[in-house]
Amino acid sequence: MKLPHLASLNGILDTLPTIPKLPTLQRTRKTSKIIGFLDKNTSNFHEQLPLQTTRRTALALASIALVGTSSNGISLAEDNGYWITDLLSVPSVENKDITNPETGTRSFIKTGVYVANLNTKNRMYRLKKYAFDLPAMADLIGPDTLNYVKKYLRLKSTVMYYDFDKLISAAAVDDKQPLITLANRLFDSFEKVKDVGSSKMRNFPQTESCYRDTKVILQEVMDRMA
Template sequence: MRGTAETVLQSASRIIPNKLVSTGRRRCPRFLAQSQLQKPDTDDGAPHTTRRAAALSLATVTLSGQLSTAKSLAEEGRRFWLDGLLDTLPPVSNKINNEETGTRSFLKQGIYMAKVGPKGSAYRLKKTAFDLLGMGDIIDQDAWGYIRKYLRLKSTFMYYDFDKVITAAPADEREGLTNLANRLFDNVEKLEVAIKSRSVPQTKSCYEETSRILEEVMAQMA
């Protein structure tokens, strides 16, 4: 019996599982004897290390090509962005500034804005308004610094996008768009003051009014 068991164990050690064969609901492994496993023949008898080196060389060449392509695309993509940071805020062509200050308190410097044209600006206005409509959920979560930065960033985009949309709009639509932009930006400045005060009731009150105007923007840019 001992000899028979050793024979079975030796036979089992010379076989390895190859893949699973479906047998109805259960699966059982198919075994393949090691003697049936053969190394693939090579045409020239070159060692495996040579093939590995060749594969690595090919991978290196491919990666280098991909990096060069990515760099070229990045260089080309720069044409779609304003040259440099907004260290000095560009002037606008329409009357959407605060009449008392001649600017807007929320304008944020040091950002890039993509040149997307009037239609792209209208789309971005709608998307940015949608983003700001979700800000109300974090007003009472002690995230004042983040809220103010987020509001300034999004409002800066809307400020310049509104200017592009108004300029490209038909003459009979410009006044309505200008009034909408001024109502929005007047409320954003009030909201910014409320956020600085860290008063939850005042901030929520200003935000509710701003939200109604944001919904108007989304409807107008649809």
């Protein structure tokens, strides 16, 4: 026995049009193409055969590319020749006359810094540019900002150190000694600023005074590199 309200409901359902079935969509899997970068010469870039990979394989390849393999294996980055996977080597210094006689180096030198190998003209421009930038840091010397000033000064002075070394090597015989004298005055001043601004001494008035003396030498560098 059907209830009256159910009977009316069945009648309504019978009058509704049938929903047509949509055609089945077939998804095609796109193949991935791996571009090889095994040669430093860009003219030798080559395209390998299409490679079909699953989601798991793709994730595995991506993770290897990002983090590399273990220290005992060979990472992919070491095979292409386009970037360095180890620590940057310390550039060699040809002119020992610009080092500190007591230590044989300079205390402000920061290792692991990439220094672009430029020609003589561009090295002079970079020295002039850095000498122009550094005097502005004198206004930032204070209890809360001294560490940032020291880090910035150390980075810039490291590049200037290697630039002076290359300029001296490329200079004419009569120009070498004036460049050596100017470089030593600048680097001695850099080391003095670093020492008085160290965490042990933390002498802000003396640091400001040393930096003012450094600004005078930086102006001489700008004039020399003009």
